[in-house]
Structures are given as C-alpha cells and as structure tokens.
Amino acid sequence: MDALEPELEKILDFEQYGTLTPIAQDDGVNPLAKINYSKEYEQGMAYFRALAAKQEYSIRAFNLTCFLIMHNPAHYTVWAYRFQVLNHIPELIPQELAWLDSVIEDFQKNYQVWHHRQKLLGITKDYKHELEFTKDMFASDAKNYHVWSYRLWILQSFQDYTEELSLTSYLLEDDVYNNSAWNHRFYVLFESNAKLERSLQDELDFLNDKLSKSPDNQSAWNYLSGILKKVGPNQLGGIANQLEKQLPSSNRFLLEFLAEYDPTRSKVIYEKLANEVDTDNQLLWNWMIQQVPRT
Known part of the structure; x- marks a missing residue:
C-alpha cells in the first residue's frame, strides 16, 4: 500500500499503539462496478478492517472512525464500531455528544447519526438535553423527519410530554402549515399516554383560530378530521357550526369536513x-x- 497520508499516520500512531497490517477491500477478480474511493478513505478503511479484525477498542480506533465518518457519514458499520469503542471507553461519551452537536448540520438528514444518538441516550439517560437539542434543530428545519422521529422516540421512551403543546403551538404560530407539527400535536393529545391538562374545548378553540386565519390549510383540516374520528360528531357541533358561519360556503375543505361530520x-x-x-x-x-x- 502507498505511504500513509499524514492525517492517518497521526491517528494510527504506530509508535504508541503498535503496527497494523492493513486489510484491503476484496472486490473480486473482475468487479462489475468498482468504486473509485479517495486515497485517504481507501487507506483508512484498510486499517479499520485491521482494527476490527483484532477487536481493538482504543483511542486510535475512535479517532479513525471519526476520520472515516467525515469522509462517508452513511457508513453504518463504522458508526456501529464507534459505539462499541464508546462502550469500552465511556469517559469519551461527553466528548462524543459535543462532537455530534458540532457536526449535526452536515449530517442532519443522515439515518446513522440519529441512530447513534439514540443508542448513546440509552446509556446517558439525559433525555432533557436531547429534547432541547431537537428543539434547537427545528430552528433550522422545522419539518426535518429525522428530528421529529428522534424526538418522538425520546418521548415514548421517557414518557415526558410536558413541553410538547408549547413546542407545537410555537411552531404553528411560526408556520401554520407545518404538517409535522400538526401530526406531532395530534399524537401527543389523542394517541399517546400523555396526561396533559388540556380540555377538548380548549383544543377546538385553538384549531378554530388557526382555521379562521388559514381556511385553505389542509393540515389543520386533517387534524380536525382526526379529532372527529377519535371523539365522534356529538362533541364537535360547536366548531362545525362556527366554521360554517365563518367561512365561505364554497370552501372545499369545509365542505369535505361537513360531509364527513354529517353523513x-x-x-x-x-x-x-x-x-x-x-x-x-x-x-x-x-x-x-x-x-x-x-x-
């Protein structure tokens, strides 16, 4: 193999940790579509295979996985090995969380980084930090599927829904068409085990206010339709009458709801x-x- 790239030579530190025999990738004799890896990544993976073969869970293994992730953040095997290193050297976990926070903007649509955070939270149990972290992430993208999925997993795992109504209210005030926020709010109020002091009438008043201001908002109408399915028409007479008085009779979404509400x-x-x-x-x-x- 060619001479080591300087960054890799520093990471692997043969003088401190001992030498390694790199294991090249075996693509077979005539690979159908050989991937043209960068020299740095190809070398890094060859030494990663060597570390994995000897099950070395060291600082250099930790640093090498960082190097490889920055070249290919979707490599789930490298992420999994990094987690094993953290299991063996748990004092690195605070450093790991700080690193994840610093690179998340580059990785926010990456499945592996969210799974990694989830596994780390299984160790730290510091779910409040992660709830704050996801809230901060919504500032850059309030509809990021990965962030919402991660937050939902946290809530289901730790059963603390106390911030969810205020969060979704804030997000819907900022963007009433945020379907992710509507969907999350519906889950919290009508499908989770959350014990929130929120009456149905309070929620209907909230919804009526949003629909009166954005009568073309299909997300809000879907939300009302979901409530109808959960509680039945007898409890929705008030909002149905209000909306029919407030909105034009030509509003398609209103008509669809009324057809569902009153067969x-x-x-x-x-x-x-x-x-x-x-x-x-x-x-x-x-x-x-x-x-x-x-x-």
Missing part, C-alpha cells in the same frame, strides 16, 4: 363539490356520491 348531508355536499366548487375533481366527487349509503 345525512354527504350526497348533497358531494354534488355541490362535483358541479360547482371543485369541478376539476368531478370524477372523485361523483365516485364519493356512489359511496354514500342509500336510505
């Missing part, structure tokens, strides 16, 4: 949608008319 009006509403309000989707509404049970 006795469904056929008439779908006919209005098909022939007047939403003729571009006439085939859909005609099909919906056929689904209405005959009396």
